[in-house]
Amino acid sequence: xxxxxxxxxxxxxxxxxxxxxxxxxxxxxxxxxxxxxxxxxxxxxxxxxxxxxxxxxxxxxxxxxxxxxxxxxxxxxxxxxxxxxxxxxxxxxxxxxxxxxxxxxxxxxxxxxxxxxxxxxxxxxxxxxxxxxxxxxxxxxxxxxxxxxxxxxxxxxxxxxxxxx
Amino acid sequence: xxxxxxxxxxxxxxxxxxxxxxxxxxxxxxxxxxxxxxxxxxxxxxxxxxxxxxxxxxxxxxxxxxxxxxxxxxxxxxxxxxxxxxxxxxxxxxxxxxxxxxxxxxxxxxxxxxxxxxxxxxxxxxxxxxxxxxxxxxxxxxxxxxxxxxxxxxxxxxxxxxxxxxxxxxxxxxxxxxxxxxxxxxxxxxxxxxxxxxxxxxxxxxxxxxxxxxxxxxxxxxxxxxxxxxxxxxxxxxxxxxxxxxxxxxxxxxxxxxxxxxxxxxxxxxxxxxxxxxxxxxxxxxxxxxxxxxxxxxxxxxxxxxxxxxxxxxxxxxxxxxxxxxxxxxxxxxxxxxxxxxxxxxxxxxxxxxxxxxxxxxxxxxxxxxxxxxxxxxxxxxxxxxxxxxxxxxxxxxxxxxxxxxxxxxxxxxxxxxxxxxxxxxxxxxxxxxxxxxxxxxxxxxxxxxxxxxxxxxxxxxxxxxxxxxxxxxxxxxxxxxxxxxxxxxxxxxxxxxxxxxxxxx
Amino acid sequence: xxxxxxxxxxxxxxxxxxxxxxxxxxxxxxxxxxxxxxxxxxxxxxxxxxxxxxxxxxxxxxxxxxxxxxxxxxxxxxxxxxxxxxxxxxxxxxxxxxxxxxxxxxxxxxxxxxxxxxxxxxxxxxxxxxxxxxxxxxxxxxxxxxxxxxxxxxxxxxxxxxxxxxxxxxxxxxxxxxxxxxxxxxxxxxxxxxxxxxxxxxxxxxxxxxxxxxxxxxxxxxxxxxxxxxxxxxxxxxxxxxxxxxxxxxxxxxxxxxxxxxxxxxxxxxxxxxxxxxxxxxxxxxxxxxxxxxxxxxxxxxxxxxxxxxxxxxxxxxxxxxxxx
Numbered sequence: 001x002x003x004x005x006x007x008x009x010x011x012x013x014x015x016x017x018x019x020x021x022x023x024x025x026x027x028x029x030x031x032x033x034x035x036x037x038x039x040x041x042x043x044x045x046x047x048x049x050x051x052x053x054x055x056x057x058x059x060x061x062x063x064x065x066x067x068x069x070x071x072x073x074x075x076x077x078x079x080x081x082x083x084x085x086x087x088x089x090x091x092x093x094x095x096x097x098x099x100x101x102x103x104x105x106x107x108x109x110x111x112x113x114x115x116x117x118x119x120x121x122x123x124x125x126x127x128x129x130x131x132x133x134x135x136x137x138x139x140x141x142x143x144x145x146x147x148x149x150x151x152x153x154x155x156x157x158x159x160x161x162x163x164x165x
Numbered sequence: 166x167x168x169x170x171x172x173x174x175x176x177x178x179x180x181x182x183x184x185x186x187x188x189x190x191x192x193x194x195x196x197x198x199x200x201x202x203x204x205x206x207x208x209x210x211x212x213x214x215x216x217x218x219x220x221x222x223x224x225x226x227x228x229x230x231x232x233x234x235x236x237x238x239x240x241x242x243x244x245x246x247x248x249x250x251x252x253x254x255x256x257x258x259x260x261x262x263x264x265x266x267x268x269x270x271x272x273x274x275x276x277x278x279x280x281x282x283x284x285x286x287x288x289x290x291x292x293x294x295x296x297x298x299x300x301x302x303x304x305x306x307x308x309x310x311x312x313x314x315x316x317x318x319x320x321x322x323x324x325x326x327x328x329x330x331x332x333x334x335x336x337x338x339x340x341x342x343x344x345x346x347x348x349x350x351x352x353x354x355x356x357x358x359x360x361x362x363x364x365x366x367x368x369x370x371x372x373x374x375x376x377x378x379x380x381x382x383x384x385x386x387x388x389x390x391x392x393x394x395x396x397x398x399x400x401x402x403x404x405x406x407x408x409x410x411x412x413x414x415x416x417x418x419x420x421x422x423x424x425x426x427x428x429x430x431x432x433x434x435x436x437x438x439x440x441x442x443x444x445x446x447x448x449x450x451x452x453x454x455x456x457x458x459x460x461x462x463x464x465x466x467x468x469x470x471x472x473x474x475x476x477x478x479x480x481x482x483x484x485x486x487x488x489x490x491x492x493x494x495x496x497x498x499x500x501x502x503x504x505x506x507x508x509x510x511x512x513x514x515x516x517x518x519x520x521x522x523x524x525x526x527x528x529x530x531x532x533x534x535x536x537x538x539x540x541x542x543x544x545x546x547x548x549x550x551x552x553x554x555x556x557x558x559x560x561x562x563x564x565x566x567x568x569x570x571x572x573x574x575x576x577x578x579x580x581x582x583x584x585x586x587x588x589x590x591x592x593x594x595x596x597x598x599x600x601x602x603x604x605x606x607x608x609x610x611x612x613x614x615x616x617x618x619x620x621x622x623x624x625x626x627x628x629x630x631x632x633x634x635x636x637x638x639x640x641x642x643x644x645x646x647x648x649x650x651x652x653x654x655x656x657x658x659x660x661x662x663x664x665x666x667x668x669x670x671x
Numbered sequence: 672x673x674x675x676x677x678x679x680x681x682x683x684x685x686x687x688x689x690x691x692x693x694x695x696x697x698x699x700x701x702x703x704x705x706x707x708x709x710x711x712x713x714x715x716x717x718x719x720x721x722x723x724x725x726x727x728x729x730x731x732x733x734x735x736x737x738x739x740x741x742x743x744x745x746x747x748x749x750x751x752x753x754x755x756x757x758x759x760x761x762x763x764x765x766x767x768x769x770x771x772x773x774x775x776x777x778x779x780x781x782x783x784x785x786x787x788x789x790x791x792x793x794x795x796x797x798x799x800x801x802x803x804x805x806x807x808x809x810x811x812x813x814x815x816x817x818x819x820x821x822x823x824x825x826x827x828x829x830x831x832x833x834x835x836x837x838x839x840x841x842x843x844x845x846x847x848x849x850x851x852x853x854x855x856x857x858x859x860x861x862x863x864x865x866x867x868x869x870x871x872x873x874x875x876x877x878x879x880x881x882x883x884x885x886x887x888x889x890x891x892x893x894x895x896x897x898x899x900x901x902x903x904x905x906x907x908x909x910x911x912x913x914x915x916x917x918x919x920x921x922x923x924x925x926x927x928x929x930x931x932x933x934x935x936x937x938x939x940x941x942x943x944x945x946x947x948x949x950x951x952x953x954x955x956x957x958x959x960x961x962x963x964x965x966x967x968x969x970x971x972x973x974x975x976x977x978x979x980x981x982x983x984x985x986x987x988x989x990x991x992x993x994x995x996x
Contacts, residue, residue, distance in 0.1 A: 005598055012336070019343055022358055026350065033827075035623025038353035041616045042346045045339045052339070055332035056544050065330055067598045074597065079390045086386055087590055090565060094582055102573075106566050113565075118558030132563065136570055144198075144208070145741045147706050158704050165704065165738055211715065214724060306875035339984070349748050351861050354780075354836025356748050364755050364954065368747030490871070499864070503721040511829050512887050577743050617861065625830060625874075 005067040005072035006060050013053035019046035086118060101151035103133050138164075172294060173381030175525030176544055178223060179533050182370060187220070187228040188530055192538045195235020196545070200243050202377055202571040205252030206236035206480070206497045222508035224521050227530040228392060230484075234286070234534040235366050237440070237480050238542050240475055241278035241477050245271060246549055247564055249380040251612045253372050254440040254476040257448040259380065260603065261468030268464050271550060272403050273411040277466050278473045279542040281422050286535035288426035289433075289481035294528055297485055297517070301432055304486040309621040310632050314642035315435065316615035319442040321649035322449025331657070333600045341608025344370045345616070352620050365580025372609050374572060374581045376589050379602050381568035382589025388595050392557075403547050414466060421467045422474045429475030432667055433482025440479035442609050447475035481531060488524065490510055526532050684845040701938035703765055710768040712753040714746035715807030717862045718800070718883055722927055722959075723769040724958075726797070726947075729955045735946055749835065750777045754786045763932035764939040767794060775979070775986040779996060780837065788983065792931030792940050793975035797807065798960055799924035800899040802843055803911060805878045805885055807870055808816035808893055815898050815917055818877070819851045825876070825945070825985075831855045832866045832875035837995045839925055843879040843900060844956055845993055850919045859866050870894055882907060882964040905964045924967065926982070928975065944971050 016149045020043055028044070038085025059067045075083065089112055096105035108130040140146045142164050150157055178184065198209040209232045218230070222667040240255035245262035246286075256378045258278065265274040292300075320338075328436075347358040359366045422612030425447035432443035451471035452461045462545055491514070505512055510520055517524050553560070572585045626632035633643045707728060713719035727740045745753035750773040760766040778786040806812045812821060822829040831847075833840025836859045844857045858875065862864045863884035869875040871888045878885075882905070888894040896911040900923045905914060914921050929947050931940055950956055951969045959965070970978055990996045 001598075008598055010597070020356070022360065023343075025183065026353060026355055026357055030628070033624075033627045035620050035628045038350040038355055038357060041620075042343045042358060045343050049339045051342070052332040052336035056336070059330075059332065076219070078393060082390050083386065083593075086389065086561075090382065090586055090589075092577075093565075094586055097569075097582070098580065102570065106569070108567065110562055113562035114559065117554070118562075120556075120559065121521070124559070126564070132566055136566070140570060140574065141706075144204075144574070145706065146577065146706065147741050148570060148573060149579065154705070157911055158525050161705050161738060207715065211724075214728070271681060305868070305872035308869070308872060351835060351859050354749070354838070354859070356751070356781070359748075364747075364752055368745065369754040490868075503724060576745075621858055621860070624856065653881075 001067050001070035001072050001074050002060075005065075006057065009053045009056040009060065012048055013057075016046045016050040016053060020050070047064040074118075088112060097149055097151065099151050101153050103137065103157075104151060104153050106133050106136065168294060170417040170522060171525045171560070172529060174522070175527075175529030178522060178526030178530075179227065179529035181429040183220070184224050184227050184516065184526070184530065185533070187224055188533050191228045191231025191233035192541055193239075195232035195240040196242075196538070196541060197239075199236030199239020199252065201239075201246065202243050202567055204571060204574055205240060205254070206233045206499065207252075208574065209233070210237050210497050210500045210504075214500060218295075222505070222510060223526045225508060226501065226505065226527055227320075227534075230527060230530060231502060231537075233497055233501070234477075234531070234538050235326070236281065237477050237540075238282050240476070241402055241469075242542075242549060243284065245469070246553060246566075247276045247381070248384055249564075250376050250606075253376070254444055254479075255472075256376065256441065256606055256610070257444045257472035258450065258469055258476075258602070260472075261463070261465050264462065264464035265466070265469065266553070270464065270551060272407060272546060273414075274469050275465065275546045275549065276408065276411050276543065277415055277418075277469045278513045278529060279539050279546075281418075281425070281470040281473040282477040283535060283539040285476070285478035286421045286481060286531075286538075287428040288423065288474075289430040289478035290528065290531050290535065292427075293428050293481050293531070294483060297489060300485060303431075304434050304490060306638060307467055309424070309618045309625065310329070310639040311635055311642070313615060313618035313622055314633055314639040315432070315442065316611050316618065317583075317646040318642055318649070319446050319449075319456055319611055321646040322446050322453065330599055330601075333648070334604055337604040338600050338608045341375075341605035342612040342616075344605075345609045347611025350599065352624075353615060365578055365584070366577060368578075369613075370584065370609065371581060372606070373575055374585045374607050376606050377568050377572045378585040378588025379592040379606060381564060381571075383592030383602070384597060385564060386589070386593045389557070389561065403550060415470070418467045418470045421455075421471050423473035424450060424454075424514075425471040426478040429461075429478035430482040430654045432475075432486050433479025440476040440483065442510075442614075443479035444472035444476040445607060445611075447471040454665075454668055477535075484531075488527075488654065489514055522669055572671060573591075610667065684771075701764075701942045705765055706738050706741045707736070708760075708762075708766045709740040710753050710756060710766065710842075711742055711744045711752040712723070712742065712768060712773065714862065715744050716943070717864070718771055718881060719771050719927070720744060722937050724748075724798075725955070726769070726929070726950055729953055731945065732955075733953070738991045739761055745779075748777070748781065748884065748907075749838065750981040751774050751784055753793055754778065754788075755784055757791065757930070757932045758784075758786055760932040760934075761875070764936055766932040766935075767943060768930050768932075768980050770926070770928050772925050772982075772986070774926070774928075774930070775983045776838065776990060779983075779987060780982065781988060788979060789976065790933040792933065792935040793979070794929040794931050794940065794943045794973055795951065796928040796967060796970035796975050796978065797947065797951060797956070798927040799966035800881045800883070800927055801905060801966055802879050802881060802923055802925070802963055803845070803885075803896045803905075803908065804898050804900075805867075805870055805880055805889075805894050805896055806876065807873050808895055809873060810876065812897070814882075815912075815914075818897055818983075819853065822853045822855055822876070824852050827856055829853070829855045829877070830875045831857050832860055832869040832878050833857055833886050834861070834863050834866055835859050837990065838994065839923070840879050842989050842993070843923060846921055846923075850921070867894075887962075901966065907960075907964045909964070920974055926978075927965070928970075947971075 004132050023039040023043035023046060026039030030038040059065050063069050090148055093105045093109040107129040110132060111125055114125040114128060140148055142150060195209055198204045209230050213232060240252045241258045243264050244250050244255040244258040248259055250259050250262040262274045347366055350357040378640045428447050429443040433440055448471050451467050452458050455467060487502050499671040502512060510523060572582050596602060622632050634640045711720050711723045723742055724914050727742055728734050730740055745756055753904045754766060754777060756769055757766060774788060776790060778784060831844045833844060841857050844855060847853060848855055861878055866878050867880050867884045867888060869877045871893045887896055898911050899905055900921060901913050902922055908969050931943060
């Protein structure tokens with residue numbers, strides 16, 4: 001935990017500097033008779049962020065905060081597993097949306113999560129994985145008129161549109 | 166007296182069978198839309214607007230007002246049950262609603278939210294009925310310096326919100342404010358912080374993307390980790406006994422509810438402000454005036470009552486400048502305004518003279534919508550609790566799916582979904598190191614209001630900061646805000662020096 | 672009861688459909704297969720948004736399209752996001768957009784986008800919105816001469832509120848500054864509604880709003896229209912002369928057009944052209960045009976493209992003069 005606290009603070013400091021540099025594409029100074037320029041707001045706030053990270057690093061050296069004292073692992077094996085399985089699952093699901101659309105990705109994700117991670121029965125797994133996209137379709141695509149991405153599965157939906165829209 | 170007569174006529178309009186039916190349907194639809202993370206009253210009203218052309222204008226606006234009201238109630242449901250604010254107006258409700266649900270008090274939190282909303286709604290409609298045209302002009306007196314002062318006050322009431330780690334809290338506020346400035350700088354007309362020239366950043370970072378990412382993904386992963394995948398939050402049951410004791414406890418929060426309602430209503434009237442700052446300020450004030458401020462954020466019922474009373478009161482308040490001046494106080498009322506124009510009604514001071522049936526029918530239907538919303542909401546509480554009883558490995562993937570579609574719905578751009586995942590993962594990693602994240606979410610809501618107001622004010626004054634303190638309305642607000650901001654700093658220094666003195670004496 | 676009503680609805684829909692069929696007289700060659708993406712190049716609640724939602728509701732109410740128009744707001748980067756979205760549309764046959772004058776200026780000011788508007792598919796110009804010069808009634812100003820005198824006296828402290836930077840409102844402000852030797856201070860706001868409110872609350876001294884943005888305050892007598900940037904006086908504002916009458920030959924309109932994605936098939940383009948021509952002739956649209964003082968005839972196809980090219984050249988010249996290019 002102690003090492004993670006320092007690494008994060010340094011990374012956040014670097015991110016603050018990047019934000020300052022990016023903000024400086026616009027005027028960050030004072031425009032006479034107008035007040036601050038377009039980049040001033042994010043620039044100076046990012047500067048405050050940078051100052052905060054320095055403060056966090058000082059606290060780290062003085063060991064005055066809980067994470068700076070803790071000797072526990074930042075990511076124990078359970079956390080790491082969970083992070084990879086859940087975060088990875090989400091990543092793959094979102095990636096799949098680009099190819100097979102929401103209605104392809106959601107059932108696959110639900111089967112993966114319910115059956116493989118949750119070890120639930122096939123009855124529950126399949127009823128949820130089929131039920132959820134059906135509810136989503138009627139709520140979003142039909143009732144709310146929000147066209148969710150369909151990817152390459154789009155032609156399959158043409159008959160549904162003809163019936164329900 | 167004349168007002169009462171009008172109101173009576175209004176009730177006759179509101180209780181016509183068609184209108185009453187529309188109120189009930191509208192409230193129920195609104196409740197579900199509001200409870201869905203990612204969809205709020207704006208979406209509901211915008212999407213159902215074209216469907217209202219089948220009925221007369223008065224019925225149409227009654228229907229939309231019912232959806233608006235229902236959605237305001239519904240926002241609290243996802244805040245409490247899922248810990249994801251369904252809309253920016255419900256952010257403050259998560260602060261204590263979520264801990265209550267985790268402690269097995271979800272039923273109490275839901276009842277508190279429903280009744281506080283009802284209370285806030287009722288107070289605000291009473292204020293609306295009595296003072297509508299007179300109050301409308303307050304809204305016009307708020308120029309840029311006043312709006313900036315108000316935003317400063319909203320931040321000030323929130324300084325104490327973060328954890329004990331001061332640099333991390335400030336860091337969180339600042340990163341939220343920086344993210345809020347992504348997109349287009351309207352004053353210079355230049356694209357700003359468009360990272361790596363990705364076109365998706367052009368529309369800025371939507372509040373919902375950050376909120377769903379942090380609360381829907383980051384916080385969920387954190388919960389799974391901390392509880393080893395088995396969180397105990399399903400113990401809430403509805404029994405008469407529990408409900409009675411919850412009601413008894415709620416009675417003692419009436420002062421908080423009243424404060425929240427009045428504050429929410431007045432902030433809601435002001436253009437640009439809307440319900441979100443109102444509910445945040447009510448939460449901050451409730452915490453400051455509470456006898457046990459340390460309980461806030463850990464599941465204090467007053468922390469649910471204050472913002473819920475305020476956001477419902479504010480949603481009524483926001484209708485006021487819309488009807489009497491044609492100025493929408495929130496995005497939702499902007500859409501309602503658009504609808505009224507299409508129906509052939511011209512909002513403005515003459516509306517109260519020319520279209521009395523419409524105005525008072527609407528007012529009466531607000532009473533009706535408020536009543537039905539609280540009844541329908543309370544009836545559904547057992548259903549919501551049943552949903553919570555599902556095993557976490559079923560609930561979690563369903564919430565993730567809701568986040569995915571809910572995050573997509575507002576902008577319909579996959580860019581925002583990836584961003585949401587990024588915020589979720591980043592939020593989770595920072596959360597583990599005690600970085601408070603709620604301040605960032607607040608900042609991204611208030612930033613886009615505060616920054617233009619600051620710069621427009623300075624343009625008016627040729628760059629002179631004294632504009633904020635010399636004007637009759639903004640002056641006092643700014644001064645109060647500055648005092649509030651520095652109060653905790655003084656307290657901190659005093660505590661420090663005391664501690665040092667003690668340490669020295671040992 | 673409800674089945675009866677449904678039958679009735681079905682009957683109405685059928686007869687309307689038949690009527691539409693009879694009117695066009697040709698067998699429908701192309702029909703949308705899925706909901707039509709209806710991109711709005713502006714934010715929720717603004718003038719363009721209201722108009723787009725009206726167009727959508729007219730189509731829906733009359734069941735003129737077998738699949739609904741599903742509106743999406745893409746206001747990012749003064750419309751840059753919407754333009755790029757259209758340029759890269761995966762399914763150009765089902766992607767159309769409501770556009771305004773940033774259609775010309777945004778690709779000029781942000782050449783990195785690589786947007787060429789001549790590649791877009793012209794569908795229909797539904798109207799041209801007008802601009803007027805407005806002041807608050809409390810100022811006591813009733814004509815342009817008094818306005819010029821007051822603004823000259825106030826110099827740099829005369830505040831003109833407008834929508835966005837280097838967009839329509841600022842073009843008009845620059846024109847007024849140049850034509851009358853003024854030095855008004857231009858302060859940009861996010862939308863026309865906000866601008867109108869600044870004037871009504873006496874936070875700004877003047878604005879150049881569209882009639883639709885000021886109508887509420889105007890009806891209440893809070894604000895006064897001094898003169899119009901139009902060819903002829905507007906019916907709704909008979910007392911406001913045009914700048915042409917005042918000897919300053921300056922006319923400026925905001926287009927309200929529907930444009931199709933580049934690469935749209937000719938059949939689909941024909942379908943949308945017919946659809947919006949029908950909307951243009953509808954009584955709902957006529958009423959809205961009258962109420963909002965909208966000008967401009969229906970322009971379609973090549974005529975619309977020619978109009979775009981002409982307007983683009985005018986805007987390029989204006990921006991050059993302002994030093995923005």
